[in-house]
Amino acid sequence: MNAAMIIGPFLPAYSRILPQSADYVRVLPEIVLSIFGMIVMVLEPLIDEKKSQKVLGGIALAGALAGLMATWLMAQSPGMAFWNTVQIDGFSVFFHILVTAIAAVVILTSYEYMSVQRIRAGEYYALILFGAVGMALMSSAIELVLIFIALEISSISSYVLAGFRRREASSAEASLKYFLLGSFATAFFLYGVALMFGATGSTNIDQIGKTLLAGPIPLLAFAAMAFMFVGLGFKVAAAPFHVWTPDVYEGSPAPIVGFMSTAPKAAAFAVLLRIVFVINVPGKFWLIWISAALSMTLGNVGALVQNNVKRLLAYSSIAHAGYLLVAFAASPGLGTSAAMFYTAAYAAMNLGAFAVVSHFANAGERYVNLEDYEGLGRSSPLLAAALTIFLLSLIGIPMTGGFFAKFYVFSAAVKANMIWLTIIGVLNSGIGAYYYLRIIVAMYMRESRRDVPVTPVPTALAVAIAFCMAATLYLGIFPGETLRYAQDSAQQLVQSSAETPASTAPLIVPATLRP
Amino acid sequence: MNFHLILFLAFGAVCVGGAVNLLAQRHPINSALSLIAVMAALAGEYLLLGAEFVAAVQVIVYAGAIMVLFVFVIMLLNAGEEEETKGSRVAILFGVPGMLIASVLMAWVVLRHSGTEAVAIGALPGNPTDLAQLLFHDFLLPFEVTSVLILIAIMGAVVLASKPDSTAGKVE
Numbered sequence: 029m030n031a032a033m034i035i036g037p038f039l040p041a042y043s044r045i046l047p048q049s050a051d052y053v054r055v056l057p058e059i060v061l062s063i064f065g066m067i068v069m070v071l072e073p074l075i076d077e078k079k080s081q082k083v084l085g086g087i088a089l090a091g092a093l094a095g096l097m098a099t100w101l102m103a104q105s106p107g108m109a110f111w112n113t114v115q116i117d118g119f120s121v122f123f124h125i126l127v128t129a130i131a132a133v134v135i136l137t138s139y140e141y142m143s144v145q146r147i148r149a150g151e152y153y154a155l156i157l158f159g160a161v162g163m164a165l166m167s168s169a170i171e172l173v174l175i176f177i178a179l180e181i182s183s184i185s186s187y188v189l190a191g192f193r194r195r196e197a198s199s200a201e202a203s204l205k206y207f208l209l210g211s212f213a214t215a216f217f218l219y220g221v222a223l224m225f226g227a228t229g230s231t232n233i234d235q236i237g238k239t240l241l242a243g244p245i246p247l248l249a250f251a252a253m254a255f256m257f258v259g260l261g262f263k264v265a266a267a268p269f270h271v272w273t274p275d276v277y278e279g280s281p282a283p284i285v286g287f288m289s290t291a292p293k294a295a296a297f298a299v300l301l302r303i304v305f306v307i308n309v310p311g312k313f314w315l316i317w318i319s320a321a322l323s324m325t326l327g328n329v330g331a332l333v334q335n336n337v338k339r340l341l342a343y344s345s346i347a348h349a350g351y352l353l354v355a356f357a358a359s360p361g362l363g364t365s366a367a368m369f370y371t372a373a374y375a376a377m378n379l380g381a382f383a384v385v386s387h388f389a390n391a392g393e394r395y396v397n398l399e400d401y402e403g404l405g406r407s408s409p410l411l412a413a414a415l416t417i418f419l420l421s422l423i424g425i426p427m428t429g430g431f432f433a434k435f436y437v438f439s440a441a442v443k444a445n446m447i448w449l450t451i452i453g454v455l456n457s458g459i460g461a462y463y464y465l466r467i468i469v470a471m472y473m474r475e476s477r478r479d480v481p482v483t484p485v486p487t488a489l490a491v492a493i494a495f496c497m498a499a500t501l502y503l504g505i506f507p508g509e510t511l512r513y514a515q516d517s518a519q520q521l522v523q524s525s526a527e528t529p530a531s532t533a534p535l536i537v538p539a540t541l542r543p
Numbered sequence: 544m545n546f547h548l549i550l551f552l553a554f555g556a557v558c559v560g561g562a563v564n565l566l567a568q569r570h571p572i573n574s575a576l577s578l579i580a581v582m583a584a585l586a587g588e589y590l591l592l593g594a595e596f597v598a599a600v601q602v603i604v605y606a607g608a609i610m611v612l613f614v615f616v617i618m619l620l621n622a623g624e625e626e627e628t629k630g631s632r633v634a635i636l637f638g639v640p641g642m643l644i645a646s647v648l649m650a651w652v653v654l655r656h657s658g659t660e661a662v663a664i665g666a667l668p669g670n671p672t673d674l675a676q677l678l679f680h681d682f683l684l685p686f687e688v689t690s691v692l693i694l695i696a697i698m699g700a701v702v703l704a705s706k707p708d709s710t711a712g713k714v715e
Contacts, residue, residue, distance in 0.1 A: 045680065055684070062691055069698070110684035151702045158695045165688065174685040181692050188699035194707035203703065226653075247652050 054109035054116045056098040064091025065157035072150025088153035092132035099124040113171035118517025123167030123298045130291040131160040136492035137283040137383045159185030163295035172221045172231040190280040202279025217259025223252035253309040263296040266349045267322035277342035286382030289345045290375040305360040316357045323350025324456040331463045355437045362440035364518035373429030377421040380496030384415040403476025412471045419464040429503030558584040571622045582606040594669030
């Protein structure tokens with residue numbers, strides 16, 4: 029008598045209780061990334077330390093690429109999984125691709141950095157992969173409890189990664205600061221979840237949206253929204269919860285800063301998009317308006333006086349969080365697609381910029397000040413050219429991804445009649461141009477005053493930079509494809525929520541710039 | 544006023560008293576002991592509300608395991624009596640009124656606006672069967688994903704606590 033005969037009569041009951049194979053397919057990227065993370069962990073003590081850099085990095089890279097493939101499989105079966113805790117739609121697929129691609133680029137960037145800085149490899153790559161698990165899950169989870177756990181996975185891996193330059197006091201400071209303030213912010217988020225449960229009797233985002241739409245909105249829901257915004261605002265480094273950013277970015281390893289400033293932010297923005305547009309609590313408008321205006325202004329003004337390039341880019345990332353938040357105050361359809369496009373473009377250009385910075389920093393990250401970049405245009409023209417393109421994209425010059433990202437966000441804001449916020453945003457972009465240009469001017473128009481060694485660019489890093497550059501230029505010259513995808517999935521997302529479908533009229537693109 | 548309510552208020556008083564004492568005590572070990580009182584009293588409150596499983600877990604996990612950890616940490620750090628600094632006086636100056644305002648506001652919101660009616664004791668799900676149904680069915684994925692969270696937390700602690708290799712990360 030075999031097992032099938034015994035459980036045969038109970039099969040219908042079992043199939044109700046047990047997760048189906050479709051459930052597993054819908055979390056396949058997370059499963060694949062976790063498995064590769066564990067392989068890296070297990071192999072680390074078995075491999076000779078001299079070889080471990082290359083081998084473990086290779087396995088981690090294979091893991092990230094396998095995660096991308098798993099995402100493709102996952103995209104074939106959209107729907108809910110695990111009893112309405114996970115929802116796979118165009119929106120979550122978009123952020124899955126973004127997060128795993130970021131992880132792959134960061135792993136490529138880290139190859140050289142790790143050996144130059146002499147950092148042990150094993151846990152480093154495993155933490156990147158596990159962090160990606162959390163971030164990917166944040167984008168597909170529609171259950172606040174699951175979102176909280178995924179957020180913690182992404183945060184804790186970032187806290188540890190920030191402290192990987194073990195010999196530097198500044199890295200320990202970054203890790204500890206990030207950990208203490210981050211735990212505080214997560215507690216805010218969790219409190220918000222609890223209050224939301226108190227207000228609506230559910231922790232499922234769809235369910236909460238329906239409950240709030242059906243009846244009078246309890247006062248608790250406003251408090252819940254505010255608390256959750258504090259928690260997520262910290263994670264995306266939006267003002268007034270941004271104070272940690274410069275110190276943490278300055279102390280952390282440069283490739284990790286590239287990672288921290290893009291992947292967890294993208295995931296937190298994905299959560300915020302779902303919360304803001306699906307739950308749709310009134311009162312969020314001013315919350316976001318003020319935070320967006322503050323982030324843009326404080327970020328850009330703070331960046332003006334920075335001399336350390338990592339700090340400068342930290343303030344710039346605060347400013348970019350502000351631009352992105354502008355999209356959240358717009359109408360759901362336009363706002364979501366503009367925000368999605370912006371996160372992708374921002375990830376490409378910022379990762380690229382930090383890849384260049386991490387190569388240039390050299391052992392012990394000695395060369396991270398503006399003076400060190402003087403004369404780089406002559407001593408290393410290709411590297412300087414790449415950095416110039418990323419910086420131009422961060423300014424928002426046409427032909428780069430940054431231009432269309434800003435353009436879509438601001439046009440969504442104008443359509444929602446937020447003239448003042450748009451004016452603040454455009455003025456801030458002008459201020460922003462100054463400090464990005466300062467780096468470019470230093471590279472091309474100044475003679476090198478210090479003896480800064482320029483090492484040849486290794487293949488892995490060259491691939492990473494080339495990929496970021498290709499993505500930046502692709503989004504700047506042919507934004508149509510990505511934007512259409514973002515608009516479609518935004519429409520899906522908005523329609524799946526209980527509210528009336530928003531206008532999804534195509535954005536006006538100036539004729540000359542139309543792809 | 545029935546006996547049930549009297550017990551509920553008594554446990555509540557112990558709970559609040561313990562919490563205030565926790566803050567007022569100078570020596571960390573005294574604070575830790577009053578935290579045990581808070582945890583035990585909370586377990587009593589849960590029991591009175593008909594959540595016997597949560598009450599048992601509260602005693603085992605919080606009053607048991609977590610408090611032992613607290614005491615160990617205090618012992619290992621050899622923490623002594625804390626001194627009153629300028630900062631702590633400022634914290635009291637702003638913290639006490641701030642806390643009062645926050646709790647009054649919270650009480651007002653909960654009492655006046657939450658729109659929840661009184662529920663009979665034991666009417667809400669809280670027994671082990673209900674919890675198992677939630678934990679291993681409805682919340683199966685969050686439950687499983689927690690293992691990744693614990694794994695990276697352990698890994699992170701090992702990484703950050705290990706001695707940096709003599710060769711690693713050194714600036715030549």
